[in-house]
Amino acid sequence: MGLHESFPAYGGRGPNDIRLGLALGAIATIFTALRVYVRIRMNKFGTASLIWALIAWLLTTITQIFAVISILHGLGNHISIVQKVGDLQDYLLFTWITVFFFNMAIPVGKVAVAVFLIELNSQSITSLIDPKIRRSLIVVAALNIILNIPQILMAWFQCSPPSALWDPLRQNQCDHTRSVYYTYFIGAVAAVSDLYLAIIPITMLVPLHMDRKLKWGLSFLMGCGIFAGAAAVVRTWAAKFIMGDDPSYGMGILFCWGEVEEWLVLITMSIPPVWPLFRPLTHQFIKYTSNRSQPQYKYDGYGQSNPTTRGHPSDGPIVTTTISISSHKGTAAGTDAMDDEASDSLSRYEAEPETSRIPLGHNGHPERWMEMSQFKEQKRT
Structure with missing residues (x-):
């Protein structure tokens, strides 16, 4: 019925x-x-x-x-x-x-x-x-x-x-x-x-x-x-x-x-x-899109910055720091400019883990609804 x-x-x-x-x-x-x-x-x-x-x-x-x-x-x-x-x-x-x-x-x-x-x-x-x-x-x-x-x-x-x-x-x-x-x-x-x-x-x-x-x-x-x-x-x-x-x-x-x-x-x-x-899903999406849009460079500790390639690990147990920089077009002069930029970026880089942007409580969970305070733009000195 x-x-x-x-x-x-x-x-x-x-x-x-x-x-x-x-x-x-x-x-x-x-x-x-x-x-x-x-x-x-x-x-x-x-x-x-x-x-x-x-x-x-x-x-x-x-x-x-x-x-x-x-x-x-x-x-x-x-x-x-x-x-x-x-x-x-x-x-x-x-x-x-x-x-x-x-x-x-x-x-x-x-x-x-x-x-x-x-x-x-x-x-x-x-x-x-x-x-x-x-x-x-x-x-x-x-x-x-x-x-x-x-x-x-x-x-x-x-x-x-x-x-x-x-x-x-x-x-x-x-x-x-x-x-x-x-x-x-x-x-x-x-x-x-x-x-x-x-x-x-x-x-x-x-x-x-x-x-x-x-x-x-x-x-x-x-x-x-x-x-x-x-x-x-x-x-x-x-x-x-x-x-x-x-x-x-x-x-x-x-x-x-x-x-x-x-x-x-x-x-x-x-x-x-x-x-x-x-x-977490949003961070993964942003990281994925950023990795596709920008080349990744590694600093090997000896003043050289080399492109990161998948499936070709380095020859030694070198501790590296990943830095994202903008791509440049040009000849060897352009390559030198990228190296200088990477070195300069490293000098200003603060060795801080990526997860530090997300404040966690004592139990490992976020402390706030939307942790937007950590997104405040820092003043340049």
Whole structure:
């Protein structure tokens, strides 16, 4: 027996909304679980932001559960079909419960992002960040909480009495105008917040002296909150369907983009904390691409620099130091220039193991989410 037989009001946009929401929810849940694992097993930072993220995940999961129930009772389908099968009361009840949890999940998710960026700032790259940015993050978090309180309460006081909200026979006692207009305002705040929280991590990464591919890759991943901001804009626009002629179908559009916004916030905020799990793969990729793009030279301890060849080991147990230098075209003069450059590079080279760029704790694990402090560009003396 299919869902259509058990729930005759199920249909329209509803099936696609369920598939999209569950797919994004599964990805967000995996990232959240990895974040918990990293916090417990690999470092001791990020407790406050993790707690906020878990609260946001819980509220978003509850929202998704009630959204699925609402869709089974007609959310996303045409109102004429919902009325015909007699499911209008259940549709109204579960839809407004979904709205209630949705209005709580959205601001908590943005607070979680702001708290994470504050902790990242204080733990990793404080000297590179203007203290004004820290205060601005606190303001963004506070505004999202304070301004959403009326939105949470307003949903239950659109009708007189409140129970008329889910009573099909008393819908004429409800006025959704103020709620919809306030949704426009709070949606604009949410969109601007998402955009700001997506741009700030990029400004943190730009001044760092690190591999360019890694820098732009992290900037893209941490800036994916822009997509959540775009979803917030569409979701705000779709709020007008609450007062339309076919509200159940229009609400399917609103909830589709609402769940995209909610889950994308959780996914993008979890990428930096789980970075220690994927960092070894990134280092291998960078090392591989660097080795292919630049010739490797070895210093043999006697003032000679020779190209490294695979499958031809040196004739004696000579301790060598690998140095990457730029290639030069030309005749023998060009070769001498390379030798001089290699010798000069060696004189400035600090004998330091490669793994020292990754600070490790007493148990051999990274101490921070993204050890970006070691990428600070050192001043030349």
